[in-house]
Amino acid sequence: MAQAERPGGPAGRPAPVLVATGIDKGFAGVHALRGVGLTLRPGRVHALVGENGAGKSTLIKVLTGVHRPDAGKLELGGSEREFRTPLEAQRAGIASIHQEVNLVPMMSVARNLHLGREPRRRGLLDLRRMNREAAEVLRRYGVDADVTRPLRELGLGAQQMVALARAAGVDAEVVVMDEPTSSLEPHEVDTLFAVVRDLTARGTAVVYVSHRMDELYALCQDVTVLRDGRGVHTGPLADLPRRELVGLMLGRTLVAARERPARHTPDADAPPALRARGLTVRHRVHGVGFDVHRGEVLGLGGLLGSGRSETAKAVVGALGADAGRVEVDGRELTRRSPAAAIRAGVVLLPEDRKAEGLLPGRSVRENIVLAALPRLSRAGIVSRARQDEVVERFVARLRIKAASPEQKVADLSGGNQQKVLLARWLCLAPKVLLLDEPTRGIDVGARAEVQALIDELAADGLGVLLVSSDAEELIAGSDRVLVLKDGTPVDELTGERVHADALLAALAHETRPPAGDGTNGAQR
Incomplete structure (x- = not known):
């Protein structure tokens, strides 16, 4: 070779x-x-x-x-x-090592390491030799483990090292x-x-x-x-x-400068609608902090794997955080769960609307009112009239194009599906809206409608965290942009720095990390 x-x-x-x-x-x-x-x-x-x-x-x-x-x-x-x-x-x-370990969790570490090329003696499997050689190989890779135990008992990092040792040994x-x-x-x-x-x-x-x-x-x-x-x-x-x-x-020609003035100047004496400090999720997010004020859009940018989605999920408790604090209107969220976040007024529109948001076999009406059902019921009975009132109001406000509220949501276009999800959360009158890739997978016309709707919501006083891999969307749609790399803040763009060149430099990590008091500079 x-x-x-x-x-x-x-x-x-x-x-x-x-x-x-x-x-x-x-x-x-x-x-x-x-x-x-x-x-x-x-x-x-x-x-x-x-x-x-x-x-x-x-x-x-x-x-x-x-x-x-x-x-x-x-x-x-x-x-x-x-x-x-x-x-x-x-x-x-052709050998391969995947992000998700593609070995056999129920089999021993040694068997996984030798899978398909097991040592034999007189036609029988030589377990003693296999275990001895496996232990020697793994020690060279810094893994000290009982190779006779099932692979699934190792930590994920150790499992990945077993997969690496196997691929390198072929x-x-x-x-x-x-x-x-x-x-x-x-x-x-x-x-x-x-x-x-x-x-x-x-x-x-x-x-x-x-x-x-x-x-x-x-x-x-x-x-x-x-x-x-x-x-x-x-x-x-x-x-x-x-x-x-x-x-x-x-692959996009970014707009050269922001296309509109900032919508909102925060009240220095008022607490932000959302404050996050020191959010940490092992291997994913490291000490992220920011403020989102009423009436502004904070962009959260970064390349693939930067920790954008994980940060948003950690805020609402959909992803367990190892450390950090979240406050809504100055009050700390002591119980971190999606339900607690919703009760406090913070909602998340997920990146994958089909897997994490919509009920594709259900109607537009059912998808919109799903989160609001407790508020629409009396004595445990849900009022159909109140449902219809809510649906009619948000279908009109968001200009959702559907044959009727009873049409299956799976039959709608991608843009209208996204509006249905937005309607679900807006009918709860939230204080802060976390949007994870809100325009992904929808056509150009629908993208423009969703982006205009985000502007309208911020103008009405809603705080918005906009997570997007679309640099042009971040530049044109955000008042400030916090840029992450490998789960860590590396820059915050404010004022005249919210433009294409500064964003590209931050994404390429050509800037210094934000300095200061542990807020990552993301506080006005």
């Missing part, structure tokens, strides 16, 4: 290990990949980057035999190959690593980096998928950027400054 043994390519470069050409893949009429190419060379780490929905996971699944492409071809070692199953890809020399031509450090402690990340460098020294080609730019620039020589299912750039990573990489991933 040494590089010197491979025939040279152009200009003396080693010949590619794997070449993917013109890969297309669609699901139910939606194109996940369109003509994507990828060339991997021995002894090099190739970064695969892009925002949510860019096609990274689909391409990885094509490379590893999970999906068969609709068009295009794969060449491994110069020969065209077609993998019908992941096992075929593994046998051909004589693979290609190793695909999909967000391998997402659940690792710092010392485990150092071990992983050492393993990657050992693999490349042996001539293995590594595909490295990560949202953490520090990791990419520390490990990777080459990069391919995907956006909306297409490859938009391939080349040496060292030739691509961070800001340009961010621009390629986002």
Whole structure:
């Protein structure tokens, strides 16, 4: 597997290990990949980057035999190959490590480490040798564990190190690593980096998928950027400054400056509608704090994996926080749960409206009044007349286009589904509205309507936290923007700094972290 043994390519470069050409893949009429190419060379780490929905996971699944492409071809070692199953890809020399550990939790650590290549003696499984070798291997990876115990008894980080040790122990031509450090402690990340460098020294080609730019620039020589299912750039990573990489991933021409003046100047003597301090969720959010005042929109920005959604969920108690404090109108939320947050006047419109918000088989009416049912009932009986009154009012206010309130919400367009969710929370008369990707997956016209509605709500005095991966949306729609990286605040844009250049610089982490009193600078 040494590089010197491979025939040279152009200009003396080693010949590619794997070449993917013109890969297309669609699901139910939606194109996940369109003509994507990828060339991997021995002894090099190739970064695969892009925002949510860019096609990274689909391409990885094509490379590893999970999906068969609709068009295009794969060449491994110069020969065209077609993998019908992941096992075929593994046998051909493509190993993988996924963000979610894809081993067998009920089997022992040793069995998982040797799965498919168990040592045998006289035709029988040699358990003693397998356990001894597994313990030796894991010690080299900094894992001290009883290898005879089920894998599920280990922590997530230790399980990931078992998966890493297994992939590194296979004589693979290609190793695909999909967000391998997402659940690792710092010392485990150092071990992983050492393993990657050992693999490349042996001539293995590594595909490295990560949202953490520090990791990419520390490990990777080459990069391919995907956006909306297409490859938009391939080349040496060292030739691509961070800001340009961010621009390629986002792929939009950002507005040059904010398009309207700030709506609201907070009363210095009044407590903010929402105050968060020191929010911490292990591996996800680290000491985040901010204020949201009545009548303003605070944008929460960052690249994929920055902790945007996790921060919003931690505020309302949908994600358990290890530390931190949340106040509403100056009163601390001592019981952290979605129900307690709703009672206090803080509601969250989730990123995935279909999985976390809507009841697709129910009507528009039922979806809107769901959260308000306790307020619409008397003596345990829900008034249909009061339901109809609420539904009629919010269907008109939000301009929801439906044949009737009895139409199934699944039959509505994406934009109207999003408005139904907004109506559900607005009928509770909240103080603060947390919006997680409110315009994702809806058409241009509906996006404009939702964005205008957010402006109207803020003008009416509602505090809004706007979580968005759309940089243009953040610039045009926010009074201030707090930027996160790896779950930590790195900058806050206020006043004249709410513009495209400052946001790109912050996303590329070319700015200093906010300083001060633990509020991350996100307080007026």
